[in-house]
Every structure is written in structure tokens, then in C-alpha cells.
Amino acid sequence: xxxxxxxxxxxxxxxxxxxxxxxxxxxxxxxxxxxxxxxxxxxxxxxxxxxxxxxxxxxxxxxxxxxxxxxxxxxxxxxxxxxxxxxxxxxxxxxxxxxxxxxxxxxxxxxxxxxxxxxxxxxxxxxxxxxxxxxxxxxxxxxxxxxxxxxxxxxxxxxxxxxxxxxxxxxxxxxxxxxxxxxxxxxxxxxxxxxxxxxxxxxxxxxxxxxxxxxxxxxxxxxxxxxxxxxxxxxxxxxxxxxxxxxxxxxxxxxxxxxxxxxxxxxxxxxxxxxxxxxxxxxxxxxxxxxxxxxxxxxxxxxxxxxxxxxxxxxxxxxxxxxxxxxxxxxxxxxxxxxxxxxxxxxxxxxxxxxxxxxxxxxxxxxxxxxxxxxxxxxxxxxxxxxxxxxxxxxxxxxxxxxxxxxxxxxxxxxxxxxxxxxxxxxxxxxxxxxxxxxxx
Amino acid sequence: xxxxxxxxxxxxxxxxxxxxxxxxxxxxxxxxxxxxxxxxxxxxxxxxxxxxxxxxxxxxxxxxxxxxxxxxxxxxxxxxxxxxxxxxxxxxxxxxxxxxxxxxxxxxxxxxxxxxxxxxxxxxxxxxxxxxxxxxxxxxxxxxxxxxxxxxxxxxxxxxxxxxxxxxxxxxxxxxxxxxxxxxxxxxxxxxxxxxxxxxxxxxxxxxxxxxxxxxxxxxxxxxxxxxxxxxxxxxxxxxxxxxxxxxxxxxxxxxxxxxxxxxxxxxxxxxxxxxxxxxxxxxxxxxxxxxxxxxxxxxxxxxxxxxxxxxxxxxxxxxxxxxxxxxxxxxxxxxxxxxxxxxxxxxxxxxxxxxxxxxxxxxxxxxxxxxxxxxxxxxxxxxxxxxxxxxxxxxxxxxxxxxxxxxxxxxxxxxxxxxxxxxxxxxxxxxxxxxxxxxx
Numbered sequence: 051x052x053x054x055x056x057x058x059x060x061x062x063x064x065x066x067x068x069x070x071x072x073x074x075x076x077x078x079x080x081x082x083x084x085x086x087x088x089x090x091x092x093x094x095x096x097x098x099x100x101x102x103x104x105x106x107x108x109x110x111x112x113x114x115x116x117x118x119x120x121x122x123x124x125x126x127x128x129x130x131x132x133x134x135x136x137x138x139x140x141x142x143x144x145x146x147x148x149x150x151x152x153x154x155x156x157x158x159x160x161x162x163x164x165x166x167x168x169x170x171x172x173x174x175x176x177x178x179x180x181x182x183x184x185x186x187x188x189x190x191x192x193x194x195x196x197x198x199x200x201x202x203x204x205x206x207x208x209x210x211x212x213x214x215x216x217x218x219x220x221x222x223x224x225x226x227x228x229x230x231x232x233x234x235x236x237x238x239x240x241x242x243x244x245x246x247x248x249x250x251x252x253x254x255x256x257x258x259x260x261x262x263x264x265x266x267x268x269x270x271x272x273x274x275x276x277x278x279x280x281x282x283x284x285x286x287x288x289x290x291x292x293x294x295x296x297x298x299x300x301x302x303x304x305x306x307x308x309x310x311x312x313x314x315x316x317x318x319x320x321x322x323x324x325x326x327x328x329x330x331x332x333x334x335x336x337x338x339x340x341x342x343x344x345x346x347x348x349x350x351x352x353x354x355x356x357x358x359x360x361x362x363x364x365x366x367x368x369x370x371x372x373x374x375x376x377x378x379x380x381x382x383x384x385x386x387x388x389x390x391x392x393x394x395x396x397x398x399x400x401x402x403x404x405x406x407x408x409x410x411x412x413x414x415x416x417x418x419x420x421x422x423x424x425x426x427x428x429x430x431x432x433x434x435x436x437x438x439x440x441x442x443x444x445x446x447x448x449x450x451x452x453x454x455x456x457x458x459x460x461x462x463x464x465x466x467x468x469x470x471x472x473x474x475x476x477x478x479x480x481x482x483x484x485x486x487x488x489x490x491x
Numbered sequence: 492x493x494x495x496x497x498x499x500x501x502x503x504x505x506x507x508x509x510x511x512x513x514x515x516x517x518x519x520x521x522x523x524x525x526x527x528x529x530x531x532x533x534x535x536x537x538x539x540x541x542x543x544x545x546x547x548x549x550x551x552x553x554x555x556x557x558x559x560x561x562x563x564x565x566x567x568x569x570x571x572x573x574x575x576x577x578x579x580x581x582x583x584x585x586x587x588x589x590x591x592x593x594x595x596x597x598x599x600x601x602x603x604x605x606x607x608x609x610x611x612x613x614x615x616x617x618x619x620x621x622x623x624x625x626x627x628x629x630x631x632x633x634x635x636x637x638x639x640x641x642x643x644x645x646x647x648x649x650x651x652x653x654x655x656x657x658x659x660x661x662x663x664x665x666x667x668x669x670x671x672x673x674x675x676x677x678x679x680x681x682x683x684x685x686x687x688x689x690x691x692x693x694x695x696x697x698x699x700x701x702x703x704x705x706x707x708x709x710x711x712x713x714x715x716x717x718x719x720x721x722x723x724x725x726x727x728x729x730x731x732x733x734x735x736x737x738x739x740x741x742x743x744x745x746x747x748x749x750x751x752x753x754x755x756x757x758x759x760x761x762x763x764x765x766x767x768x769x770x771x772x773x774x775x776x777x778x779x780x781x782x783x784x785x786x787x788x789x790x791x792x793x794x795x796x797x798x799x800x801x802x803x804x805x806x807x808x809x810x811x812x813x814x815x816x817x818x819x820x821x822x823x824x825x826x827x828x829x830x831x832x833x834x835x836x837x838x839x840x841x842x843x844x845x846x847x848x849x850x851x852x853x854x855x856x857x858x859x860x861x862x863x864x865x866x867x868x869x870x871x872x873x874x875x876x877x878x879x880x881x882x883x884x885x886x887x888x889x890x891x892x893x894x895x896x897x898x899x900x901x902x903x904x905x906x907x908x909x910x911x912x913x914x915x916x917x918x919x920x921x922x923x924x925x926x927x928x929x930x931x932x
Contacts, residue, residue: 237841238839239839240839240863257863276862276863277860277861277862277863280837280838280839280860280863281838281860283838283839284838284844284860287841317829318828318829318830318855319826319827319828319829319830319874320828320829320830360828360830360832360868361832361868382827382828383824383826383827383828385760385824386760386823386824387759387760387761387801387823387824388758388759388760388761389759389760389761389801391801391802396721397721397722397724397725398679398680398681398721398724400678400728403725414759415925415926415927415928416927416928416929417928417929418927418928418929419718419721419722419725419929420718421717421718422681422698422717422718422721427801427802427927433760484856485856486856486857486859486868487856487857487858487859488857488858488859488860
């Protein structure tokens with residue numbers, strides 16, 4: 051098992067070589083420019099806790115507080131002439147270097163982690179904290195990360211609202227091993243608190259609180275949702291009862307075929323609506339929270355108009371040159387009656403009643419009284435869920451980036467029309483959606 | 492206006508004549524049988540507060556407490572050889588006498604109204620109380636009764652959950668006139684208390700409490716629903732703003748035509764289900780409360796299975812030789828998806844969770860987690876509202892009488908099939924249902 055997650059000696063030396071080359075290039079260039087820039091390898095690559103097959107290099111370009119981040123950014127551009135510029139809290143450079151996906155991220159060099167100017171400034175402190183303590187536990191971290199990955203709670207932290215690598219490392223430091231992490235997680239309840247340095251300064255409302263050893267006011271697990279936390283806990287319980295390699299390397303459902311997709315949509319008898327548009331050029335950790343907020347807005351739109359949403363989900367992945375965002379809504383029913391009840395005030399509240407009645411001068415039925423309240427039945431604005439989505443989509447606040455993309459162009463697929471969307475990413479997404487099976491016992 | 496509600500001198504003398512004849516026949520017969528039976532005219536006929544055109548005679552046969560009601564019943568049968576036997580709390584005789592609908596009701600002769608054995612024993616005391624006080628106010632009572640009739644809150648008290656004649660009389664005694672009753676009612680709120688004799692002994696939860704002047708523990712308005720109470724109050728406000736003869740003699744909607752019925756059902760876009768069966772042989776005041784309880788049971792059935800009821804109503808009327816009961820249910824949608832979500836316990840309640848998961852061994856989708864709870868999606872038992880009603884109707888507790896009638900035979904009409912039901916009573920009922928307009932401003 052471990053041989054599948056532990057990088058080989060060759061992988062390790064290749065990574066060390068690539069990292070050292072970039073680091074020394076940056077150093078040389080900085081010196082020649084007279085810039086006080088200290089490059090550092092951070093993240094899992096810096097502490098031998100990266101999973102075999104992951105080829106990520108996180109290299110930070112730390113500059114003094116009084117310097118300007120744009121100088122470090124210029125340096126990064128020069129070191130990796132062929133690159134892509136990305137943007138999270140601020141700009142950074144992404145490049146392919148010797149087969150590795152390298153992020154070159156400008157940050158400030160600070161005395162301690164409580165005075166950071168942006169989230170990346172904290173990373174060097176994390177590296178430092180873990181580096182000194184994780185020796186001998188690297189394999190435990192690797193097992194835990196792969197387990198989390200396998201059960202679907204690890205990876206891009208904000209995309210999934212899941213566990214970050216740093217969080218996994220802290221759990222191993224706290225409990226001592228992969229298995230003891232699983233045993234402890236089995237009996238987690240919301241409100242679990244882990245404070246390695248016993249230095250918490252404020253309390254958090256989050257379901258899991260892991261006080262950052264380098265910043266007493268910060269919860270490392272702030273992004274973790276209650277659902278992901280207990281997806282992990284449930285999987286841990288299952289694994290301990292019935293251990294299997296499947297947990298680490300599950301056989302995800304195959305992309306669903308045209309035939310099966312149409313059949314399942316028909317058999318469920320619900321109404322599927324798929325909104326499809328070109329995703330904005332942003333990292334997953336930025337796009338997914340935006341997609342999820344937009345999902346909530348649309349969900350609320352449906353509810354406001356009386357359409358009950360059975361389930362919904364969002365997805366985003368690369369197809370050839372571009373990236374498509376998908377928002378899926380499954381309605382219990384797609385068509386509602388033409389009339390809708392409007393409930394007025396208690397009939398003895400005479401002033402309210404007068405206002406209510408004069409705002410519905412010609413109801414389809416009523417006014418009548420039910421349980422002491424005035425009721426009228428009026429024409430429903432939208433009897434069709436599809437109509438509603440088409441007409442009201444752009445009146446919603448979907449966030450600036452998504453609104454722009456949706457305005458540029460979008461498709462709405464309904465019911466069996468979903469089978470017109472052919473890309474594998476979508477078909478895997480639909481296979482997962484339809485099964486919706488999050489754990490195995 | 493009054494001339495339409497006040498009985499003519501001819502009507503009055505005809506009624507007096509008919510009443511006297513029956514009363515003296517009973518007296519004679521009782522004497523010849525050696526039975527101590529005191530016949531008495533009760534109800535509105537006894538105090539000149541009956542509405543023109545009403546031809547009801549309520550004659551009570553009061554016997555001493557130690558006697559047996561069956562002797563009085565035998566007497567009634569003999570006095571009106573052609574009769575029908577009816578049953579409320581106990582048996583009585585209904586007959587047509589000189590063009591009047593006469594009820595001959597056995598009761599006990601008691602010293603005061605607090606020691607009654609059944610509800611009818613109280614009636615002579617009501618007659619006595621009102622008779623001595625209503626002199627000079629008869630026209631006010633007539634106006635109030637006709638107004639209540641016109642706005643749909645007066646008549647068979649339990650059928651409508653509305654106002655009884657005695658209640659109308661007490662309101663006139665309390666407020667002094669028709670108009671002052673309306674003025675007071677305009678500002679009623681739930682919890683209104685009227686206690687003419689200031690002798691209430693217990694408190695009531697009802698929206699209107701009118702303490703019975705002859706029985707301090709009884710609320711005369713106990714059967715009045717909050718909806719009927721405020722239907723009257725709202726109509727009173729409207730009338731005072733904008734008085735019109737229409738309130739007394741409204742033009743009810745005409746029975747709806749085949750074409751309009753089909754059209755309106757189609758345009759509303761909802762799903763109409765009509766349950767039709769032969770009504771049991773009982774008076775309206777007994778049937779309607781049973782129909783309304785059955786309506787609630789069926790309503791709850793729909794809710795339990797996820798079908799939202801937009802509105803429902805019941806009706807019962809004579810068609811030729813028999814009487815049909817109708818229960819109408821209007822569903823928002825008649826068809827639901829094949830799958831339904833089942834929400835389990837919070838995922839950290841591990842024992843509950845295990846039970847939940849093992850009771851859903853092969854869900855259509857899931858288990859997954861939403862807001863900390865385990866969810867599975869399983870096959871819905873009924874996807875069709877019609878199916879549900881057909882299959883589950885006889886498993887409900889509809890009350891003994893209705894269950895028997897439904898078992899004997901029933902029809903279920905769906906959507907435009909309702910137009911197959913042709914009788915006028917039903918078409919008037921549907922016209923009222925579809926308009927559902929309870930007051931005019």
C-alpha cells in the first residue's frame with residue numbers, strides 16, 4: 051500500500067534537483083538585481099509529505115516588509131520565462147519546470163505569523179513548524195492524505211470545503227499516527243477542538259477547530275464544512291471495521307453513457323436543469339466558492355417561486371482549451387399550477403387587511419378566510435421552472451465574474467437534453483451525482 | 492327590505508293555526524293515554540323571529556324526568572301518522588303538517604337548564620328566556636338573521652360552523668339593534684366575551700364566547716369557527732361602509748356550465764380530485780362534521796405522501812331519492828418524482844445512523860451528508876395523487892358511517908372528468924368553490 055503513495059527515491063531526487071535549481075536561479079537573479087529576496091521551498095515538497103505522482107512545487111519569494119511584492123513578481127516572471135500568471139489573493143506565477151507544476155509566489159518575510167499581510171505570508175511559518183516535528187511521521191501523513199483523497203475530502207481545500215495538507219499534518223502531530231487519527235475522528239462530534247500549542251486566544255463557531263500553532267487566533271480547519279468533516283469521520287469508522295485498499299484508491303463510477311443518463315433521468319421522474327457556461331480564468335479555490343454562492347442564489351430563486359429543489363451541485367473542469375462551469379438543479383417538479391395562494395393578515399387587523407386586499411384587486415379566487423387569515427389566489431408569475439431560470443438568471447447577484455461569463459453566453463439543458471453534453475468530465479460528474487454515495491458501509 | 496324578511500299577517504296566522512292544531516292534538520292524545528306530556532312550540536316560530544318563507548315548526552314533547560322518552564316518541568308518531576323518523580342525539584319525528592316542516596321532538600321537562608340529559612332539553616329554557624325579552628326587537632332579529640344568511644354564516648349551525656338563530660337573538664339582546672350588532676362585530680377580535688347575565692362559571696378557548704343565559708357553563712357560540720366569526724365581522728364592516736340589499740339577498744353564482752368548469756380546471760393548472768358517494772341517512776348537522784373530519788384525514792394522507800393540497804371542500808345534498816356526499820381536493824401537482832429524500836440522524840449519532848442505514852439497504856442514491864445529517868434517496872411509494880387516494884382511502888379512519896358508505900361504492904373523478912357530474916347542487920358548489928369570494932369589499 052505505502053509503495054503506491056510514497057514517492058520513490060528517484061522521484062525524490064528529481065524533485066530536490068528541480069527545486070534546488072529554481073531556488074538557486076532566483077537567488078542569483080535577486081543578487082544581480084540587488085533585491086533582498088529569500089526563496090524558499092514550502093508545502094509538502096519541503097517536508098517529504100507529498101503523495102507519489104503529485105508533481106507540485108511551491109516556491110515562495112519572500113521579500114522584506116518595506117519592499118514591494120511587484121518586484122518579487124517580476125523576478126518570478128524572469129526565472130520562468132514561459133509561464134502563466136494566476137491570481138489568488140494577489141498575483142503569482144505558474145510554470146512547468148522539469149516536469150513539475152511550479153507555483154512561484156511572492157510573499158513578505160515576517161517575524162511572526164500573527165502580523166501577516168495576506169494568507170500566503172503565513173505559509174513559511176507552517177513549513178517551519180511542521181518541518182521540525184514531522185520527522186519519522188512522513189509515512190503516516192502520506193497514508194492519511196491518500197485516505198482523505200480516496201474518500202473525497204482532500205485536495206483543493208476551498209473547492210471541496212475539505213481538509214488541507216497542513217491540516218492533515220497537524221492531525222498526525224496531534225494523534226501520533228494514521229490509525230490513531232482515524233480512531234479519534236470516529237468519535238468526533240461538532241465542536242471538536244485541537245490546540246497543539248494550547249495557546250488559543252479566541253473561540254470559533256466551526257465544527258472542527260484546529261488552532262494554528264503559528265497563529266493562536268486562527269482556525270486551520272475554518273474552511274472545513276460539517277459535511278466533509280463527518281464524511282471523513284464516517285469513512286474512518288467504516289475503514290476501521292472493514293479495512294480495504296478501496297478506501298485509498300476507490301473505483302470511482304465510470305463516466306455515464308448516453309443511454310444510462312437518459313434512463314436514470316427518466317426513472318427519477320424529477321426535472322433536471324443544467325446551466326452551462328465558460329468558467330472564468332481563475333483557480334478552482336476561487337471559482338468553486340463563487341459557484342457555490344451562485345448555486346445558493348439560484349436555489350433561493352426556485353424556493354421563492356415555489357419550486358422545491360431536490361438536490362443541486364456544481365462542477366467546473368477543463369475541456370480542451372477552455373474550462374466549463376456547470377450548475378445542476380434537480381427540481382421535484384418542473385411545472386406548477388397557474389395559481390398561487392397569497393396569505394394576508396388576520397382578518398381582524400383591519401388596516402393591514404385593507405392594504406392586502408387593495409394590493410390584490412382582482413384575484414383569481416377569494417378573498418376568503420382560512421384559520422383567521424385573509425387568503426387570495428392569484429396568477430403565479432412562473433409556472434415553469436425552466437422559464438423562471440431563463441428569465442431571472444441575470445437578475446440574480448451571481449458575483450461579478452460569473453455574471454460576466456453567463457452574460458457572454460450560456461446554455462440551459464433540460465431533462466434528457468443533458469445527454470447532449472458529451473465531455474467525460476461532465477459524465478463523471480453526473481455519474482457521481484446520480485449515485486451520490488459518499489461512503490461504503 | 493323588511494317586507495321581504497318579515498312574515499305577512501297571513502303567514503303568521505297560518506303558522507299559529509298549524510301550531511295550535513298540533514299542540515292540541517298532542518295534548519288530547521296524551522290525556523287519553525294518561526301520559527303527563529306538555530307540548531310546546533319552541534324556536535323562532537314561538538317568538539315571531541322566523542324569516543318569511545321559512546316554514547319550520549319545532550314542537551317539543553316534554554315529559555317528566557321519571558318517564559321514558561319512547562312514550563313521547565310513540566305519541567309523536569301517532570299525531571303525525573305520515574312521517575319520517577330522524578336521529579340526532581336521539582330519535583324524533585319529522586312530518587309535513589299543513590305545509591309546514593314540523594319536527595316533533597321528545598324531551599325532558601326540567602326545573603333548570605343546568606341539569607339537562609341531552610341538548611334538546613335546553614331548548615325550552617332558551618324559548619322562555621328570549622320570549623320575555625325580545626318583544627319590540629323582532630324586526631332587528633329578522634334583519635340580522637337575513638344578513639347572516641346572505642353573507643353565508645347562518646343556517647344549519649354545525650354544517651357551516653356558523654351562527655345559530657338563538658345566538659343571533661342573544662346578540663340583538665346584547666347590542667340592542669341590527670346595526671349596533673354590526674358595528675360591534677366590526678371591531679371584534681378573537682376572545683370576545685358576551686355574558687348577558689354576568690354569571691359565567693368557566694372560561695372557554697373559543698374565538699367568541701357568548702355565555703348561555705340559562706346555563707352559565709355553556710358557550711352558545713362554541714360551534715362558531717374563527718373563520719365564520721370573522722367572515723361575519725368583515726361583511727359587517729363592508730356593509731356599514733357601503734350598505735346594499737345585496738348583502739341580504741346576494742346573487743349566488745349560477746351553477747357552472749360544462750364548458751366553464753372544464754376551462755377553469757384547465758386554466759388553474761392544478762389537479763382536482765373529487766370523491767363522490769351516497770351520503771348516510773343523517774341530518775346535515777351530523778353529516779357535515781363527519782365529512783369535515785374525513786376531509787382532514789385525507790388532507791393529512793396527501794401531506795404525508797408529499798402532495799401539497801391547495802384547497803379542499805366538502806358538500807352534501809339531495810339528488811332525487813338519495814343524497815350524495817362530495818369531497819373535493821385540489822392538489823398543486825398530481826404527479827411527484829419517483830424518488831424521495833429520507834433524512835436520517837446527524838452522522839455523529841453513530842447508533843442511530845447504523846439503524847437508519849440498515850433500514851435503507853439499497854437506496855436509489857446515497858447515503859450522503861447534508862447539513863450534518865445522513866440522507867438517502869429512495870423510491871416513493873406513490874408518485875400519483877390519484878393512485879394514493881384510490882389505494883389508501885379505505886385504510887383511513889373516516890368514521891363508521893362514512894366508511895360504510897364509501898365501501899358500498901364510490902367514484903373518483905379527476906380533472907376535467909368532474910364535468911361528468913351534472914347535478915345542479917354540485918355545479919353550484921363548484922361555482923362557489925372556484926370563485927371562493929366570501930365578501931364583497
